[in-house]
Each structure stands twice: as structure tokens, then as C-alpha cells.
Amino acid sequence: MITFNQVTKKYSSEKTAVKDVDFTVDEGKIVVLLGPSGCGKTTLLRMVNRLESITEGSIVIDNENSMDLDAIELRRKIGYVIQSNGLFPNMTIEENVMIVTDLLGWNKKKKKERFNYLMKLIGLDPKIYGKRYPHELSGGQQQRIGVVRALAADPPVMLMDEPFGALDPIIREKIQDEFLQIQREVKKTILFVSHDIDEAIKMADKIMLLRDGEIMQYDTPSKMLSHPENEFVNQFFGKDRAIKSLSLHTVRNLQEVIGLAEMDESIYDTKTINVNQDLRNTLSMLLNQEADQVIVTNDQDEKIGSITIDLVQKYLHYEIKGKMSVSQEG
Amino acid sequence: MEQWARFLEINAPRILELTLDHALLVSLAIVVALLIGVPLGIYLTTNEYLAGTVLQVASVTLTIPSLALFGIMIPIFSLINKGIGFLPAFVALVLYSQLPIIRNTYTAIKNVNPEMRDAAIGMGMKTHQRLLRVEIPNAMPVIMAGIRTAVVLNIGIAVIAAYIGAGGLGVLITQGISRGDNYLIISGSLAVALLAIIADGLLLLIQKRFTTKAVVE
Structure with a gap:
């Protein structure tokens, strides 16, 4: 758990980078610091490990x-973990990954076991990649190494x-998915800086939106999208925040709330999607008119119904309006 | 050609001996210069204020013409009755090597990718750990380039040390000039050039041997 108590960072008496920031990152959760460049999100992050000093307030870990x-x-x-992975070119992958454990004085056997475990997490063969140097790996592999290096000493x-x-969009999405998978296993308390809205929505348990060093809103992604607290948020x-919010929901959510449509066996031009697909991709598929009927399949690849634009719209209406009436009552 | 053969037959042992003298003078000077310059260059990366001053002084030293610097050495070392010979030449060469060695060491470490440095600090390395594990290994090619510059520079300047009685291949050239003997001048000059080329090549080999492929690229 990380708690920020009225944290302020001043570079000079006029220049305030972070102002009275007060929030908590709960144990095992990912909080994404989001905002335009210069909003103080990186400064806030770097104050946690004291790469930046704290002018006022305190950070409790x-x-x-x-x-x-x-x-x-x-x-x-x-x-x-930093953007350009910061791997050391003079060290092998194994040396890079194990640096912190090395600094902490772990013994050889413990380090080897840990290395093998970490490499398994990211699906790289420790025997093959351990002896290689960073420049012999692709950008995506280097970034994966950057992530497991941070995990090496099992920090909370x-x-x-x-x-x-720094990754291209296709690799980025893949690594995001992988990382969420890893997070489900390791359950770290994570503070994550991003300027990419889609990334924030996807990765965050909670998003903190910052402007000029001040908190604009701190909420779950769906709350943030459906109930922005102010004009800036x-x-x-x-304008497309409703569409963005669809990536937080899957076909399964829709099925549970309003149910799927019947399949029409007479239509031949069909496509199938998995029930775990998110609604944003599903909607894109429907809008692209890729097929006359989109059929939903479950994990066993059985056809369980079909989905239409109308259903997505109905679900969205329920999600946004439905919740709004609840919160107004409360 | 026949005359060259005869010249070499008589003078080969002397040329060899002077070459060895020359190499000895330069190598000793470089070893001492390294012992001073590399640690100093590394230290300066942690002390910005001193860095400016020291680099300035080293710069000025290099602008003094070599003959003048040897000249300055004579009265100073006369105080301990060593005005001419090996010692003043040795000290002058050490001074000359400082700028390329200190400056390259300093700039090489300063220019290590800031993200790499950031990662090293962020992971909890102490200053000396960061220097030894990350910054120096990655700065090695540039540091070595400075050392090679210093060696080649010194092999050339040591020729002039013959004027203050330090021996070396300069003896052949100065004698050749005063006697109008082209054989002496040419053999002395070629030997110096060859020595410089061989020394540079050797150091390049050492450099490649001791830096990982990834760092060189």
C-alpha cells in the first residue's frame, strides 16, 4: 500500500510541480497516473523512490x-521500470534481471531459481536467453526483461x-495483456504512469487524472468515463468516452445483463467471436459490416447466440443511465 | 639499396636499443598518466565544480609547445640536479597525456545514456556500484580512445625529448639533422612511425578483447 499525504513538490517558489496530492494505492492494485505532459505524473512517481525530493507532505509505503x-x-x-527499459548493454540478460538480488546479496542457487521462474512468467527460455545480451533481443522482449528485472527481488x-x-501498438497490446496476466499471479501494488487513455482504461484498477500537479479525479475507469467530475475530465x-468505456466490458457482461439474440440459421454469411471479447472490439466488428450475423461462442467453442448493434446500444444505455440513477438516489 | 643494407648492418643494434629506450620512456609515462588521469576523470564526474577547472588546466598544458615544456622542466629539475635526462622528459610526457585521458574518461562517463543511469540509481545502486557495474564498462571504448590518443601523441613528442638528453629515437633524427645524414633521419623517423602504428594497433586489440560486443556497437 502506498499513501500520499498532502504531497507537494516545488522546484522553486513559483514553480510547483505537484500540489497537495492526497491519495492511496491499495495493496495489489494498479493505479494509473494519467494526464497531459507536464502535469506532474512522472515527478509524482519518482518521489516514491526518492529520485525526486518531497517538498512538503509524506509518502508512506x-x-x-x-x-x-x-x-x-x-x-x-x-x-x-522505465520507458526505454534501461537494460545495461554490458550485461547479459541474466545479469540484468538479477541485479537487485545481486545487490541484496542473494546466493547463487536462489538467484538461479528465481531467474528461471521469472523467465517462465514471460515465456522466454532461461537457457537460451540468459546468456544473450540486450541488443540481441527484440524491443518487445527487452521490455519484458525490463519488467521482470523489476520483479526480481519480489518487491511489494x-x-x-x-x-x-516505446513499443508499436500491436506488441504493446500483447505485452499489456501479458502483464495483466502476470499481475494476477504476483499481485503487486503498482503505480503506473501513462499518457495513453486506452492503456490507462485497460490497465488501471483506478485512474488518477492530473493537471498542473493537481488531482482532477481519482476513480475507477468506468466511473471516470461515465461520471466525469469536471469539464477537464x-x-x-x-467525446468518444462512451465507446472507450466499452473496452471495460465483455460480451459475457452483456449476456448476463440483457441476454444475447437468437441465432438465425438461414444466414450463411457469419463470423464468430468469443464471449470474453471486449465490447469495443465487438462493436467495431459490427460496424465494419464484416458479416451479416455475428455469432458468440463460449469457451468450449459452442455457439450460444448472436450479437447486434442494438444490443450493444441497449447495454450501454443500461450501464451509463442505470448507474447514474442509482448514484443520484444514493 | 646496397648502402641501406650496409647502414643497417652497422646501425641495427643501435636503432633497436634506441627504439626500446623510446618505448620504455613512453610506456612508463603512460602508466603513470593512467594511474592519475583515469581515477581523476572518474572522480570529476561526481564533482562538477572541480571538473571545469581541472579540464581547463589540462587543456592549457596541451597548448604549451613541447620544446617549451621540456625547456621549462630543465630549471625546475635542476633544483634536484636532474635538469636533463630521463626524469624531466618523463614528467613532461605525463603532463601531456593528462588532457586526452582525463577528458575522455570524464566525457565518456558523463555521456552514458541518462536512462541507463536513471535505472541504475532507481534500482538502488550506490555511486561506486553504478560506476563500476554500469558507467565505466559502457564508457570503455571512449576511455580507451583517449588512452590511444595519448600514446600516439607521446610517441611523437618523446622524439623531442632527445634535445634534453632523454635518449630515444629522437637521437637518430637530431644527429641526422646536425650531420646532414639522411640515413639516420629516415631510419629514425620510420622507427617512430612504426612504433606509433604498432602501439595503436595493440591497444585497439586490447580494447576489443575487454569490451563486450554490445558496448562497442
């Missing part, structure tokens, strides 16, 4: 004030500064 610890010790307890907290920002997520 797992009940310990970050200022009470030695900076070196503190950093070794926090996983740190991780800081990720636009970790997937509204504009930041854009």
Missing part, C-alpha cells in the same frame, strides 16, 4: 514513511514509468 528509510535500501525494495511495490510507451476522455 506499507506503514513506513519513505523518508525514514535509507534511500538505497528503499529503492531496492521497490521495482522500477512497483513503479512503472510509461513502460510500454470530460474533455480529456473525449
